[in-house]
Amino acid sequence: MPPHDLKPSSAAPLTTDSGPSPADLLGRLRARGNSDPVTHVERVPARAGVPAPWPDWAPEDLRAAFARRGVAAPWRHQAEAADLAYTGTHVVVATGTASGKSLTYQLPALATLLTDPRATVLYLAPTKALAADQLRAIAGLELEEVRPACYDGDTPRAEREWIRRHSRFVLTNPDMLHHGVLPGHAHWSGFLRRLTYVVIDECHTYRGVFGSHIAHVLRRLRRQCAKYGRTPVFVLASATSGDPAETAGRLTGLPVTAVTEDTSPRGGVTFALWEPPLLPASTTDPEADRAPVRRSALRETADLLADTVAEGVRTLAFVRSRRGAEVVATNARRALDEAVPGLGDRVAAYRAGYLREERRELERALLRGELLGLASTNALELGVDLVGLDAVLVCGYPGTRASLWQQAGRAGRSGQEALAVLVARDDPLDTYLVHHPEAVFGTPVEATVLDPANPYVLGPQLACAAAEAPLTPADLELFGDGVKEAIDVLVDAGALRQRPTGWYWRHRERPEVDLRGGDGAPICVVEAATGRLLGTVDGGSSHFLLHPGAVYLHQGASYVVDTLDLADGCALVHPEEPDWSTHARDVTSLSVASVRSYVDAGPVGLFLGEVDVTSRVVSYQRRRIATGEVIDTRPLELPARELRTVAVWFTLSPESLTASGVDPADVPGALHAAEHAAIGLLPLVATCDRWDIGGLSTAVHPDTEAPTVFVYDGHPGGAGFAERAYGTAAAWLRATREAIAECGCESGCPSCVQSPKCGNGNNPLSKPDAIRILDVVLTNLPS
DSSP: OOGGGOOOOOOOOTTSTTSOOHHHHHHHHHTSSSSOOEEEEEEEOOBOOOBOOOOTTSOHHHHHHHHHTTOOSOBHHHHHHHHHHHTTOOEEEEOOTTSOHHHHHHHHHHHHHHHOTTOEEEEEOSSHHHHHHHHHHHHTTOOTTTOEEEOSTTSOHHHHHHHHHHOSEEEEOHHHIIIIITTTTTTTHHHHTTEEEEEETTGGGOOHHHHHHHHHHHHHHHHHHHHTTOOOEEEEEESSOBSHHHHHHHHHTSOOEEEOOOOSOBOOEEEEEEOOOBOOGGGSOGGGTTSOOBOOHHHHHHHHHHHHHHTTOOEEEEESSHHHHHHHHHHHHHHHHHHSTTGGGGEEEEOTTSOHHHHHHHHHHHHHTSOSEEEEOGGGTSSOOOTTOOEEEEESOOSSHHHHHHHHTTSOTTSOOEEEEEEOOSSHHHHHHHHOTHHHHSSOOOBOOOOTTOHHHHHHHHHHHHHHSOBOTTHHHHHOTTHHHHHHHHHHTTSEEEETTEEEEOOSSOOOOOTTOOSSSOEEEEETTTOOEEEEEOHHHHHHHSSTTOEEEETTEEEEEEEEETTTTEEEEEEOOOSEEEEEEEEEEEEEEEEEEEEEETTEEEEEEEEEEEEEEEEEEEEETTTOOEEEEEEOOOOOEEEEEEEEEEEEOHHHHHHTTOOGGGHHHHHHHHHHHHHHHGGGTSSOOGGGEEEEEESSOTTTSSOEEEEEESSTTOOSHHHHHHHTHHHHHHHHHHHHHHOOOSSOOTTTTOOTTOTTOSOSOOHHHHHHHHHHHHHHSOO
């Protein structure tokens, strides 16, 4: 939608008489192009709430405090979960966005604090913003006995001692628990020996390697509490997820009861699936005319954000990457300013990597209504109470149905009607979903995947536990499968010393363990001329985002990287506004280390095992921003990276390929195309993102001696995604085959078999032969 189509109006909420209804707004948005981009509209009906009486054990002054906040009575699921927690049952509440999960842990926790003057509560949130939001809510109840306080990396040191000694409701994050509280447990002994509840908010975010680390941090917490004679009750809050009781049990190591029936009222949601139109052939790279290209989801989302802000509709646009959030905000601001000078100031970007002061000011501006539009990464997906949002734009499928519904639920928080739009990227999974709405609206959300037995997680976490207090034989059961083997490895490496009383940490320094599975310390981005710190990028992404010559975006300003110093953790940049973007390319090799499990299906073999992956970023492309045209490819000299991880792979006999009509010369392109599509569709069955996984295909692999397609976890030791793919291989590969076959292109495009992260420039690819290969696999593989 071009800027001249914008028709600004007063900033009226979407549901007032002066503003458009969600259906009317959607009609205006879809009518502004030459073709209708909407493939499906789902009407999620409004729902009435089912209240319940206050529990008998809830003190009168607590009920009065909630009443002052507008809570006359709990909903039935809130009362049920609160009662389970108050009576000592570990519980997880897995209900929809804005269903009042906060009350389910606030009610029993605060009731206990008011009736037991010695009790304490620990609250864990995955982000500082969410903890700060919860602190505001609890402090707003004005219960003097509670003394809530945030304890995180931003807490002034002068306040930390007071919090340890006097706060009875401490709000923090897993990183601070890992780096600060548990290593200094002696200073926290008074708090831990009285700890009654541990609240784990948004627990569905703890997945993959991060979730596996958090599982052991919680076991370390339980271990220290037991040392002081305490067994706190765990109360977990989650977005709707598959099998929340099992996931919460794996996370905490405890039996957990799930409450999943959402009895809160909900406003209706108009949910549209939006596929950007194909670009005219004249605007694409002449060498790529054979592959039709769709309009960028980033540009489409930026135009939609500008249109909704011009209508006076408060809108939050979720964008998958930091760079993407910057691009959407910048383009939306530009379009608005062209229509009405100054209106672009009502739009901003929000992402991790900003300095703390910037993030807090953006949050305040959004809550005050000074901002009408915000382009955010998933940093605002979680339960920060954003009041008054009327529409949500989701730029690209966020990887899981749980995240999709969590993001869509940011709008309509006060029960008003809301609009949600999923804007598809030119990607196999997104294309599949917008043409298979039943996969979005008719399918349960996924189970969260984590693997506490991952040796690359278990070993370092045991080292942390031993540094806090010597490990004893009684600890082996607490930390689960593989503990004895991991301890033996640590002993052999000289990290632990075995004595009759247990295993002792041998070094003066504590072990350094990154909970998020990052590859190295964050890289600081510094403006060379001024020395100003612009932000940070995690070490694992630095080769792709901060290589020399890369374009780096920050709050709408563009910079070009001059140097990347990995040893010093610093990238120097200078301001520049080039008309091109940069895209790094890498090369990968893989060898099989071991096989855990396999399925012999005649001419097809399906395997799960450990692999060694070596990759190196070797070059980058410069592409015109306006057209996507490739300007040139420039070489890079960066060090190789090695990874021992878990992979799923399938092999085919050459005879089966010949019989299916695949010419030997086309086998590499067929396997390559199938690999790309399989990576793109894996998030359909596992709680992963395509950037969490990698792949490799070859006509004859030296370890399998057969045509092979590998898909591997992009984290040391694996993250559980390959295991999930192995267990659901037939469903996963059937969806992959359908996505390729149903795409309207002739020879392959980004919607089916081309990949944005391909190190070989998407060459060779054979779309028809990829379908034939997958037919062979699905015909022989047990369902």
